[in-house]
Amino acid sequence: MTELRHRGGITEPDLQQQQSEDKGSEAEDRMEKDGGVSDSDSKPDSGVPDVTAPSDDTPEVLNKALSGLSSRWKNWWVRGILTLAMISFFFFIIYLGPMVLMMIVLVVQIKCFHEIITIGYSVYHSYDLPWFRTLSWYFLLCVNYFFYGETVTDYFFTLVQREEPLRILSKYHRFISFALYLSGFCMFVLSLVKKHYRLQFYMFGWTHVTLLIVVTQSHLIIHNLFEGMIWFIVPISCVICNDIMAYMFGFFFGRTPLIKLSPKKTWEGFIGGFFSTIVFGILLSYVMAGYRYFVCPVEFNNDSNSFTVDCKPSELFQLQDYILPTVLQSVTGWSTVRLYPFQIHSIALSSFASIMGPFGGFFASGFKRAFKIKDFANTIPGHGGIMDRFDCQYLMATFVNVYIASFIRGPNPTKVIQQLLALRPDQQLYIYNSLKAHLTERGLLGALEEAA
Template structure:
């Protein structure tokens, strides 16, 4: 009996030692720590953006499906998701080809990417034509257009969000924060000072909230952008050679380094009136661009919310979904964000971004060897002329 009890105590002691974390062994060493999550942070955020895209698409299509289902017509939901897959295949395979493994199949898909994408689309198009039912043509074509407009609004703009993210997380973090700030401050200013209705689509929105939200958003954008610009982890673009990691040792782009700017003459005159004699000032160029972003997020981006409000009123629904208790669906939270992200991408492409060798390299590698040699010779001639000019000057 005593032997059995002693054995039970020893077994309990061994179980306790096994369950204790980092318990030292007899030789003084510690147990191995649990494995770390090595998934790149940039990839986690990209997957979150993709998940939000799918959920927003689902919420809009569901509204159409409820209306469409009353006619007992086939294939609408199936075709909607099929076209979503085709759109994502078209956008992401071509834009992020450097992430794909090197294999004959991948090489074939990249070489004939647009042809393959169009073939996939044609399959869906033919399926839609075969699903047409007599006396229901009008509603079926209406829902066909519904699906394509949803793809345009959701997939295209989420693709631009990811493009901004890969250029540096600051290009996603700051615009998103501006929209959130404007939403919160517009509500608070409207709650305390609102008297004048702004737009009939949203009766609770007021001019006081609209103006107050814009004022505080500009202030937040200025100070927040200046603070975040000092962190290379946010300003450096994604290095695809590091497996989607962020190269924090990159050379900080000039847009995030302090620079001297000349004050316009009429502003100098105004400053002299108040006793300030300034002709130049020093700031980070990114802060000046963020003033533009702040104004857009305050003046234009709210119309994305007005658009969503009109859409919901047209189909007599309160919210797009109920995934967020008390706040509706995912689309209710991101109606302004999509518009804001699109503007940031267009603004960067037109005003900020310069040609990047990393973006040209995949296209160069896709050329035939003879074309690559021809391009090399042309670049060599160009560089010789450029070096000669610099040496002569």
């Protein structure tokens, strides 16, 4: 046996391999600096088949009308026209009310899941993995059953307690959800095929990561909606505004590349989109904060079996005077300014939409580059798939939910009362006597009785 010589704890074969790798990396660096190799020309990941890019499905009417323009300006007009159409549709569904908004969120969620899973199926389709699509959609059903069941129990408590079947489903909801998931897990194990184990586990992970990204975030969007439509509309609108203004500033003024994952993104677009979104968020918040329809929590009316958005607005949506800093006083000539407190919060929302929101797009760009595709799908001409338009929205949904829980939401007496009413009479009496003794000890109960 040949004896291996050691140099500082590293064997000679290892040293040779390391030197070879270093030379290879240095050569790659030189080629990248010289512009000889682009990302798309670099060596593809081993074992990952390419995905065929979606074909151009721009309507024939637009193709004929814009046939005399360059591809750059043609894409600009197509994106602009479709953007206006989508914004108009967004206004329309807001007019239709919260129930329609929830249904649209569910439809978007399913479409985004379909686009990502279809890419996975296209990548590994040649291996004929058994039950992949069936199990993917089954897990989507299980996760939606769990999340929406939790939402129904939380926000429709009185309705659930009134109906016997719903009360039983609510009581054992988590057990049923776990049993459904466990069934899918067992089906996956039984579907394992020799020589394809690794690919099947790849796709098992693919499905669960997709569920985490898509379903969980859409669930948070609906929770934000129940806090008040303004918590749904303003964040989504800020992301849309930032996307549009960053594109506009980048299109006309962009010169400095921002990130390699998205070569078309520029610092000019990023900075222009940031300031535009801040101003837009403040103005939109000022307009919407004056209407109860937007600021009141979405609640279910048991008498009419419909959603209501009528309440006395909280202090968050009542105008207050704020003293301006000295610097701004000298510039504007104003000593105070009258604002809604929500407008201050909108600056945080706008800032996140402008600074961190684009990272959702960068993440999606990296994902698409990994499989050498331009878009997730070709659902919207000039924009790609639904996931291409909502990649930034999911990060925003999580931030808004965390922001509300951390800085806005307080104890909800209505939900506490609902939970108390679900207890047995002896438990209700125990809580009543405990609360009475506590109030008496603090001297509050006697004062209330004297006032009455």
